Amino acid sequence: MVKPSHTKEEIFAILSAIADPEIPVVSIYEMGMLRDVTFSDKGYEVIITPTYSGCPAMGIIEQDIKMMLDKNGVTPATVKLVYDPAWTTDWMSDVAKEKLKKYGIAPPLHSSCTQDVFAHNIIECPHCHSGDTVMISRFGSTACKSLYQCNDCKEPFEYFKCH
Amino acid sequence: MGDDALIQSYRLSEWCSNAPILEEDLALTNFALDMTGRAQAMLSYAGQVEGKGRTDDDLAYKRKERDFYNHLIMELPNGDFAYTIARLFFTSTFEFFFFNQLQNSADTTLAAIAAKTIKEVRYHNAHAIDWVLRLGDGTEESHNKIQKAVNELWMFTGELFETEEVDALLRDQNIAVDMPVIADKWKEHVAQVLSEATLTIPESGYMQSGSNKGIHTEHLGHILTEMQYLQRAYPEATW
Incomplete structure (x- = not known):
């Protein structure tokens, strides 16, 4: 060999x-x-x-x-x-999550998707770190992101959905 | 399963630039993208199992109408927004319970695709339910439109749970899912959401059938005419 x-x-x-x-x-x-x-x-x-x-x-x-x-x-x-095992946002490293945040995308909160995915969670604004944010659309520019807006700094931002 | 994903994706794609609001445009086409991915995975695997060297593209672009096995509900024209939402609600609820069980299939490829799909379907279903509630419990006009859509689509829902002899064989080997269980869960969930949306659940009546024998409505042929045009006009053309 x-x-x-x-x-x-x-x-x-x-x-x-x-x-x-x-x-x-x-x-x-x-x-x-x-x-x-x-x-x-x-x-x-x-x-x-x-x-x-x-x-x-x-x-x-x-x-x-x-x-x-x-x-x-x-x-x-x-x-x-390969599809098995199915990718999950759990596999995203902490370094990656931090980079996403700096890039202006709120990193996924949850680990793998369970039913509580749709519970009303606080998504922190990646710009001013305020917790007072609102979901504008569950679907964004790519399949993996949702659209949010911060009520404090008024900036719109994307949230990487848990998956 | 591959054909269901492919044809449903085609219909949802038709909403691109036509949805009532931009966010909805994004949502529906996002779903279509998930479904195209699922169709690729399923059709590739079907080609592999068949063993004649056919690819996912061969199966999508070179089969005739009678060789497609998608459920009739998937190919029906989009109608108005309420109609599309009612269909998405029925199909995504079905897919939710279906793929949830298929994750445990003895066939590891199907189980893996199902595990991937269930995460996506959960979003599709949540979105459809949001709208069913909003339209049903909204204005008189929105209520009437979604009720009409529910009534018109109802006769296409029975087919989702039909099984053939081959399904029973696959079920015995723990490859396929247990349809009667899924049918019960679907009915229960649909009834719950419709009543919360102040909508009336249609009475069980005549149910349309035919897709598991490749017999379709006139609409599938029109879809294929457009979808397969390029491969028919320019065989083997690639990007």
């Missing part, structure tokens, strides 16, 4: 440079989309999972991964999309 020239950790480190196409301040690694790397006679296989089933960014992410690995000599490599 051929020996892999790169370890899983090294590959993850390389792929950490890839930003989420829709939220460029966080990487696909921080979002929890990178699940695993396997090695066989056919080469490397990177396992990724979609955040939302219809996420249009998945195609771009797949291409980005292939290009990045190619550039770093990790070849041949393929990308495999």
Whole structure:
């Protein structure tokens, strides 16, 4: 059997440079989309999972991964999309959540979706940190976000829904 | 399941730029996107199980009307906003209970897609319920419109719970869900929301049927004419 020239950790480190196409301040690694790397006679296989089933960014992410690995000599490599286990906002790292906040997106409050998702929670304004905010629309510019407005600083902002 | 997602997605996409308010436009097209993703996952898997090398795109764009198995309710034209909301309420409630059970399927791929889908359907259903309550318990006009939609769609709801012999076989292997259980939960939940919305639950009467034999309303053909146009006119065209 051929020996892999790169370890899983090294590959993850390389792929950490890839930003989420829709939220460029966080990487696909921080979002929890990178699940695993396997090695066989056919080469490397990177396992990724979609955040939302219809996420249009998945195609771009797949291409980005292939290009990045190619550039770093990790070849041949393929990308495999898996649904199991289903992605959850739990996998988003604390660093990612902090970055989202700085970017103006309120990070997901809850862990995995349970019934209390729809309870009236206090979503903190990422701009002035006020808790006095109101939901304008449960659906926003991308499938993963809702629209909110802060009653104190009056700024509108997006909230990354728990999933 | 793949066809249901595909056709429902198509109908919801038609609301793009036509919804009563911008937020609604976003919501309905967001749902359509979730459903397209689900259709991709389901149809890819169907092609894989079939083993003839057909892809999700092959199944979506190269099958004829009689080879589609989506429920009739999915293909009906959108009607007015109340009609679309009433349909979304019926279908998303069904999908909620359906995928909730399918998560435990012995087929791990179906279980994984279901686990993903249930998170999305929960949002679709919550949104539909919000509107059913608002329209039903709103003005006289909104009440009448949603009641009319509920009445007209009712005869298409029975089909959601129909099963065939093959379903029973799959059920025995713990792959498929237990339909009568889902039907009971659906009825109970629908009745509860409709009565809260001050709406009358239609009496059980004649129920439309046919989709599990590939027999459709005249509307599916029109959808496919538009959806499959490019592949028919320019076979194998890609982006």
